[in-house]
Amino acid sequence: MMPQPFSSVPANSHLKAIPGDRGLPVIGYTLALMKDPIRVARQRYQRFGPISWIGAFGLRMVQMVGPDANQFVMLNRGDLFSNHDGWDYFIGKFFHRGIMLLDFEEHKWHRKIMQQAFNRDVLKGYLQRMGPHIEAGIEPWENSPDFHVLNAVKQLTLDLATDVFMGYELGREADSINKAFIDTVRAGTALVRANVPGGRWSRGLKGRKVLEAFFRKELPAKRASKDSDLFSVLCHATTEDGHQFSDDDVVNHMIFLMMAAHDTSTITLSTLFYYLAKHPEWQDRLREESQALNKVCIDYEDLGSLEGIGMAMKEALRLCAPVPSMPRRTVRDVEFNGYLIPKGSFITISPYFTHFMDEYWPNPEKFDPERFSESRREDKVHPYAWVPFGGGAHKCIGLHFAEMQVKAILHQVLLNYRWSVPADYVMPVDLTSLPVPGDGLPVTLERL
Numbered sequence: 001m002m003p004q005p006f007s008s009v010p011a012n013s014h015l016k017a018i019p020g021d022r023g024l025p026v027i028g029y030t031l032a033l034m035k036d037p038i039r040v041a042r043q044r045y046q047r048f049g050p051i052s053w054i055g056a057f058g059l060r061m062v063q064m065v066g067p068d069a070n071q072f073v074m075l076n077r078g079d080l081f082s083n084h085d086g087w088d089y090f091i092g093k094f095f096h097r098g099i100m101l102l103d104f105e106e107h108k109w110h111r112k113i114m115q116q117a118f119n120r121d122v123l124k125g126y127l128q129r130m131g132p133h134i135e136a137g138i139e140p141w142e143n144s145p146d147f148h149v150l151n152a153v154k155q156l157t158l159d160l161a162t163d164v165f166m167g168y169e170l171g172r173e174a175d176s177i178n179k180a181f182i183d184t185v186r187a188g189t190a191l192v193r194a195n196v197p198g199g200r201w202s203r204g205l206k207g208r209k210v211l212e213a214f215f216r217k218e219l220p221a222k223r224a225s226k227d228s229d230l231f232s233v234l235c236h237a238t239t240e241d242g243h244q245f246s247d248d249d250v251v252n253h254m255i256f257l258m259m260a261a262h263d264t265s266t267i268t269l270s271t272l273f274y275y276l277a278k279h280p281e282w283q284d285r286l287r288e289e290s291q292a293l294n295k296v297c298i299d300y301e302d303l304g305s306l307e308g309i310g311m312a313m314k315e316a317l318r319l320c321a322p323v324p325s326m327p328r329r330t331v332r333d334v335e336f337n338g339y340l341i342p343k344g345s346f347i348t349i350s351p352y353f354t355h356f357m358d359e360y361w362p363n364p365e366k367f368d369p370e371r372f373s374e375s376r377r378e379d380k381v382h383p384y385a386w387v388p389f390g391g392g393a394h395k396c397i398g399l400h401f402a403e404m405q406v407k408a409i410l411h412q413v414l415l416n417y418r419w420s421v422p423a424d425y426v427m428p429v430d431l432t433s434l435p436v437p438g439d440g441l442p443v444t445l446e447r448l
């Protein structure tokens with residue numbers, strides 16, 4: 001396709017127009033991006049450099065690539081980029097008023113309250129609750145030549161989230177809530193973005209209704225309680241000047257948080273299962289480390305001792321960033337690298353692609369947790385080269401929670417099971433929404 005300028009540039013400007021092209025009529029590069037975003041991004045990076053535009057998902061999107069772009073957009077000095085106007089297009093109908101979709105002062109206000117649910121002492125309490133649940137959750141896993149990791153882990157993280165976040169088990173409602181979460185998450189990248197019955201978009205809208213009804217039903221009891229779960233904390237959190245979240249705020253934040261916590265941890269664990277199956281020497285090494293702790297449920301103080309799991313987790317997050325790219329929209333004209341990004345432009349940055357850039361990562365395709373060891377610290381090459389949790393004002397509020405949960409689960413799984421895949425197996429990654437194993441990741445599971 002012939003490159004075209006993204007916009008006109010005033011004659012007296014020193015800036016250039018962003019190069020790029022729309023791709024196929026109507027769908028642009030949507031299918032190619034969903035199939036292999038790395039390939040598309042690499043081709044465009046080689047052709048156009050760190051900033052270009054592309055037609056996809058019904059939009060003309062400016063793709064900003066690499067650590068410098070990540071830093072510029074995530075730090076967002078001068079409030080140039082709106083999170084709301086970026087994310088709203090994809091997930092606003094399903095996750096509206098979630099904290100990630102708020103901007104600037106309002107976002108800061110909500111984040112300050114929400115932070116109370118993620119401080120060190122509260123996290124310690126969450127971890128204590130998790131241990132026995134993990135034990136009970138993985139106990140029924142059977143020896144099997146065809147154990148599907150994705151489903152098992154998804155169920156486990158959802159069960160944990162409902163306990164830690166809401167203070168009880170879902171019981172009979174578990175299936176409908178789980179389905180509602182999946183439908184809302186998948187709806188964001190629907191090709192047909194209209195309420196066509198049976199379509200992905202309409203299933204997402206239905207899912208949102210199910211979740212709203214569920215949280216609203218539980219809200220009065222939580223307002224009345226003084227429990228320590230996240231739902232209660234959000235109900236009672238009060239700022240110095242006496243402001244509290246409204247009922248709507250609590251419902252919106254809960255729906256967003258459950259989604260944010262559930263899918264991202266599931267993806268990270270699935271990636272770890274895959275690479276540890278492909279690299280049994282690492283699986284053995286991590287198992288020995290866990291055995292050396294000599295306890296089933298880890299405590300907060302043990303997190304630092306699980307150094308190998310820590311490095312493997314970082315490497316898994318590099319190789320499969322659970323949030324592969326992040327959208328924003330410019331709130332005024334922006335200058336980047338000598339290019340003009342006009343006000344109102346839709347832009348994306350991509351942790352997924354950044355993590356495979358060979359300018360920053362030696363052998364980027366290789367699973368090599370040692371690259372995060374103190375002696376190598378390859379992530380230090382640039383402060384925004386390793387960005388699975390984002391950065392700046394919207395940096396993941398749950399990153400310590402995620403670390404805790406992944407370590408706590410993997411530790412127990414390592415103590416109880418060994419798993420493997422055939423030597424020639426390559427896990428297909430389904431990037432239709434967030435990246436998940438396309439085949440559910442079948443492994444041979446063996447109880448120790």
Ligand code: HEM
Nearest residue numbers: 099100260261264322323326388389390394396397398402
């Ligand atoms: C491995 C697991 C996780 C990954 C990779 C991850 C990734 C991210 C990323 C990239 C963002 C920034 C999005 C943006 O700037 O547009 C984000 C934001 C967020 N994450 Fe996570 N996340 C993970 C786990 C969690 C967990 C466990 C929770 C909750 C317990 C959580 C809650 C949030 C929230 C509330 C935000 C929005 C923060 C804000 O806008 O101020 N995340 N996450």
